[in-house]
Amino acid sequence: MITPERHALGRLLGPAVWGAVVLAVNAALWSPLDTDPQLSALSLTVSDFAALDRGGPIETTMALLGVMSLLLLVVARGRVRAVRGLPSLLLAVWGFGLLLAAVVPTDPLTTELSTSAYVHRYASVAAFGALPAAGLLLARRLRSDPRAAGTVRWLRVLAWAAILGAALMAYSAGPGGRELVGLVERLLLGSEVAMLGVLGRFMHQQPAASASVPRHRTGRIPVTGVGS
Template sequence: MPVTRNSATLTLGGIVLAALLAVIGHAGVDGLDPLSLTVSDYAVSESGGAIHLAMLTLAAASAVLVLGLRRLDRPTGAAGTRRGRVGTAQVLVAAWAGGLLLAGLIPTNPPGTEMGTAAYVHRYASVVAFLALPLAGWLIAAQLPATARTARWLRGLTIASLLLAAVMVWSAYPGDRAYYGLIERALILAEVALLTVLATVGGRVGAVTPVRGA
């Protein structure tokens, strides 16, 4: 199987716990608009500790998945190409996990205040994370049969994530931050769904086998 059952279970459990913590963090905040303000803006509120913990939990769950992805690296077919893809995907998932870790440890500035060094670190760590995971998903999809449902989901979620990231860039600059918070939450949902699909690949023994000669 591409990812061990233990890795899949730990990753999925971390995703569920992170989602629960994020909901708790949002529910404990009053007076903020989720349509225009980001999750990071909520995280620096008085009740934002749960959101920071959610980021750290998701980072830890993703780090477990990095180790599990090694099982995709089998010496069959064009082994050099396959190993290059899997190795790159592992680096990208690690970059996603590292970006989440930094974003969880280093908060942004409160809404309406000037950005400092910490806020810039938080912002660009988030950018790296948001871009790295979709690319990893695309590479892992290339390791699976083209007709496999998992491969189709990974490609679809990758495209959705990159499109939403582009919309976020538009909103941040020429769009005058219109619906910025809503777009970011849609992007987060797409990427967490992608991470979930990556984890569930290993939950089905023998359901998918790596494509040969790819």
């Protein structure tokens, strides 16, 4: 049975996710100016600035995005069958990876990484690899539903943009000598948080299962939503 609390959560989910996305984009763009105007946002990553400003807006919005992603997952599993299974696992990796990366900092402006910096790095890599994979898988599962045509198109575009951004960032961080690594990372992050916003909007539009839905003979309440 869908409780009034979960019903209210579902109605507020889309606007809340997009609000978190806007905050995250603002933090990534403007926090470098507050941290140290002399540092370049083009050559330093978001994590570099977060390490210089512990507990600041970047870490706060990372944690907020992680929490909103996990709430989105809870609502989505009850509304859309296509989310269940591997997409759920990938979205959980994204949400918990963001939370872990927000709590465990990297090392500020150094090439010698500590244990916490490695934890931060691999949590971030797992998170930013899981979301585009989830987006492409959901786009494939939803492609037969005409109501999801716009969502499918945007998921594909943003997922492939994120994958391209990840490849460019890997090159920049390695053979490219960190040239424009900050710019590339912000384009990658922009693609991924926009994908999260698209998912939030789509889930917001899906009807919630009603408490008055008749039971089957098995005693179970059928769950509405888009099929796999």
